[in-house]
Amino acid sequence: MxxxxxxxxxxxxxxxxxxxxxxxxxxxxxxxxxxxxxxxxxxxxxxxxxxxxxxxxxxxxxxxxAFAPGDVLHRLDEIDPGLPLRERLLAMTSILQQRFLAIFELMRALGAVGPPQHLHDRPEIVTGLEEVRRRLLALIEPDADRLTMTPERVLHVWRLLTFAGSHREIADDDLLTPAQIVDTVLHGVERTDG
The missing domain is CATH 1.10.10.60 (Homeodomain-like)
Structure with missing residues (x-):
């Protein structure tokens, strides 16, 4: 006892x-x-x-x-907005990828294929996730004039690639590194050397 x-x-x-x-x-x-x-x-x-x-x-x-943003907000606040865009994106990707990996592992253990429906009834989760999105966007917006898409669209593409590249089943158990994700978003996959 x-x-x-x-x-x-x-x-x-x-x-x-x-x-x-x-x-x-x-x-x-x-x-x-x-x-x-x-x-x-x-x-x-x-x-x-x-x-x-x-x-x-x-x-x-x-x-x-587990689905609430938790320390993600604090970790995003620790990213120096004065860093070059690539460095900010690498830090953002590392934070989000760690979160996705933990959530995906929990869902796997629970036998779930998606977030439980009852989470949509929790205003603190909905509000927290919107705050994460706002802070991520604020880390991209200072470089808006260097981008071929709006910061909102860059955020969308980056999040999709980070999500898919962090999900073992979607990525065929070949997870993308933060550098692979960021460099694909920033530079694409076409060679420019000739």
């Missing part, structure tokens, strides 16, 4: 359970047991049901948190 957990507020307890559940979902998917979750969180199994109505409710909350 695990040692008795320190008293936490219901919100702090929910947070601790979500944090403990996320890595277990990668390993067990939805088949994870409340016993495993309780052990990982260092609480008694019944504690879960004091703050979540069911195991499914805990799993759904954990999945929603």
């Amino acid at each position: 695990p040692p008795r957990a320190a008293p936490l507020s219901p919100e702090d307890r929910r947070e601790a359970l979500v944090r403990a559940t996320r890595p277990l979902l990668y390993e067990h998917g939805r088949a994870v047991t409340t016993k495993l979750i309780a052990e990982a969180a260092g609480v008694a199994e019944g504690t879960i049901f004091r703050v979540f109505e069911s195991k499914d409710a805990l799993i759904d909350e954990t999945i929603a948190r």
Whole structure:
């Protein structure tokens, strides 16, 4: 039996359970047991049901948190807007690719082919993803006069290539590197040497 957990507020307890559940979902998917979750969180199994109505409710909350932008916004804010465009795009690609890889791995573990429908009901996720888009666009816009497409269109093409190049099934298990993605977006694939 695990040692008795320190008293936490219901919100702090929910947070601790979500944090403990996320890595277990990668390993067990939805088949994870409340016993495993309780052990990982260092609480008694019944504690879960004091703050979540069911195991499914805990799993759904954990999945929603995984899809929320999380630290992506902070990491984007750390990109120096004074860097050359290619360097900014490389940093952006690394951040987004790491996020996509984590999300795709979670979806694979859950046996899902797309994000759960209930995420569209979460305004904080919709708003957060729009904020990610806004910050990405702000990192491209300073070079608008050097681009053959609008910054919005460059962002769209870059995101599509980053998404597809980061998805093992779409990329035939041959993931693109951030440099390959960025150089394809910036320079295309046609030789210009002769």
